[in-house]
Amino acid sequence: MxxxxxxxxxxxxxxxxxGESVQGHVKPVAPEERxxxxxxxxxxxxxxxxxxxxxGWVAWRYMHKPAPLPPPVMVVAPKPAPAPVVELPVPAPAxxxxxxxxxxxxxxxxxxxxxxxxxxxxxxxxxxEVAPKRKAKVAExxxxxxxxxxxKAVAKxxxxxxxxxxKPEPSSKKTxxxxxxxxxxxxxxxxxxxxxxxETTTQRAENAYRRALADLQEGRLTDxxxxxxxxxxxxxxxxxxxxxxxxxxxxNKRNDEAIRQLQQALALDARQPSxxxxxxxxxxxxxxxxxxxxxxxxxxxxxxGEYYALLAGALQxxxxxxxxxxxxxxxxxxxxxxxxxxxxxxxxxxxxxxxxDAVNAFQKAKESGTLSSELQAFVERRLTQLSR
Numbered sequence: 001m002x003x004x005x006x007x008x009x010x011x012x013x014x015x016x017x018x019g020e021s022v023q024g025h026v027k028p029v030a031p032e033e034r035x036x037x038x039x040x041x042x043x044x045x046x047x048x049x050x051x052x053x054x055x056g057w058v059a060w061r062y063m064h065k066p067a068p069l070p071p072p073v074m075v076v077a078p079k080p081a082p083a084p085v086v087e088l089p090v091p092a093p094a095x096x097x098x099x100x101x102x103x104x105x106x107x108x109x110x111x112x113x114x115x116x117x118x119x120x121x122x123x124x125x126x127x128x129e130v131a132p133k134r135k136a137k138v139a140e141x142x143x144x145x146x147x148x149x150x151x152k153a154v155a156k157x158x159x160x161x162x163x164x165x166x167k168p169e170p171s172s173k174k175t176x177x178x179x180x181x182x183x184x185x186x187x188x189x190x191x192x193x194x195x196x197x198x199e200t201t202t203q204r205a206e207n208a209y210r211r212a213l214a215d216l217q218e219g220r221l222t223d224x225x226x227x228x229x230x231x232x233x234x235x236x237x238x239x240x241x242x243x244x245x246x247x248x249x250x251x252n253k254r255n256d257e258a259i260r261q262l263q264q265a266l267a268l269d270a271r272q273p274s275x276x277x278x279x280x281x282x283x284x285x286x287x288x289x290x291x292x293x294x295x296x297x298x299x300x301x302x303x304x305g306e307y308y309a310l311l312a313g314a315l316q317x318x319x320x321x322x323x324x325x326x327x328x329x330x331x332x333x334x335x336x337x338x339x340x341x342x343x344x345x346x347x348x349x350x351x352x353x354x355x356x357d358a359v360n361a362f363q364k365a366k367e368s369g370t371l372s373s374e375l376q377a378f379v380e381r382r383l384t385q386l387s388r
């Protein structure tokens with residue numbers, strides 16, 4: 001109807017009567033018949049246009065009419081072909097796996113029953129509803145065949161499973177060579193772990209020592225001493241930690257603890273003359289002699305004049321003047337101009353009744369120029385005493 005209205009509007013816009021627009025298309029009639037009136041022609045034109053529009057609309061509907069749905073067709077599923085079964089050689093030690101594998105395979109009668117059940121499915125069901133079920137059943141059968149094949153494969157490789165630490169899965173394809181290849185890294189890891197423990201012990205001692213030094217710099221003396229002790233517990237041969245700890249203990253008048261630390265260090269390694277000298281001095285201050293400590297380490301003190309002089313003084317205190325003379329003489333061979341050692345030698349010689357040698361030793365001590373005023377006065381008094 002919209003098309004007709006459009007045509008009428010166009011005609012009205014041009015101002016042309018409808019009769020004139022279609023006059024050329026109208027055939028003349030016989031003379032004896034009476035002509036149509038103006039209104040009759042107009043009505044006929046309208047009816048004609050309407051008929052044409054109606055016919056066009058019907059034709060358009062016919063051309064765009066949806067195709068009729070095909071009649072439902074009964075779908076008959078084809079009989080599935082039995083999957084080929086490959087017989088694999090199965091070793092005797094695993095008979096249970098061999099018996100379980102065939103039981104999972106579908107029997108031919110069961111396959112026929114499933115096909116007949118699918119044929120009896122109603123044809124009125126949509127294909128989209130039947131197909132997924134059929135696919136699921138087919139997948140299930142394939143899964144059973146795959147499970148049976150995997151079970152046989154596992155049974156074949158059962159005799160190799162004992163060589164592996166872990167339990168093999170059915171889908172695993174590890175061989176004996178792979179198991180051996182995996183065992184080698186485990187051995188290397190164990191070796192690395194053992195080495196790591198030694199390194200960790202040394203590193204732990206070093207870390208404790210560094211933290212103790214940091215505590216000492218920040219004035220936390222108690223924490224520093226505790227940290228040094230932890231370092232020595234981890235690594236008793238940590239010399240820097242031992243010497244630092246002993247120094248802190250001596251400075252804080254904790255001589256007994258310092259003596260124990262020094263004795264432990266010398267028990268581990270006697271070739272430490274400096275620690276032996278410190279231990280001997282602490283023992284002498286505590287009322288001991290220190291001679292035993294110095295004598296044990298004497299073979300490792302070659303060329304150390306201070307060590308010989310300390311041992312000579314310890315012997316002199318115990319009235320062992322003859323031995324003291326020998327040690328002073330050994331010390332002076334390393335430092336001939338040491339006035340204190342010449343003075344000590346003179347005292348030992350005078351006590352050993354060797355006055356001429358004592359005068360000579362006191363004279364050299366006076367001439368050394370290394371004595372303090374008090375010691376210089378003491379040497380002069382001894383020279384005066386021996387000259388009488």
